[in-house]
Amino acid sequence: STQSTWGKPMGLIKKLRKAKKEAEPGEKPDIVKTHLRDMIIVPEMIGSVCGVYNGKSFTTVEIKPEMCGHYLAEFSITYKPTKHGRAGMSAATSRFLPLK
Helix, strand or coil: CHHHHCCHHHHHHHHHHHHHHHCCCCCCCCEEEECCCCCECCHHHCCCEEEEECCCCEEEEECCHHHCCCEHHHHCCCCCCCCCCCCCCCHHHHCCCCCC
């Protein structure tokens, strides 16, 4: 539906525009935080810095030209890559270790 491309995402674009306008020449604009992971990156967003929510925290994403057409979610991973097979860590003991 047409609603999906306007509405909330338009608010994000407006915020990105504002951040860019207020940035000093040569400086990076302020980080604009968003939960809109399904937002498609449009050319207008290039050069902006977004904080993309991954369910826990915001991942800072600087938008580059080659990112056009992709979703913001693709640049903010929701999981921590696990390092498998560390010696001396059996499944039973790791369950009781506090989460780092």
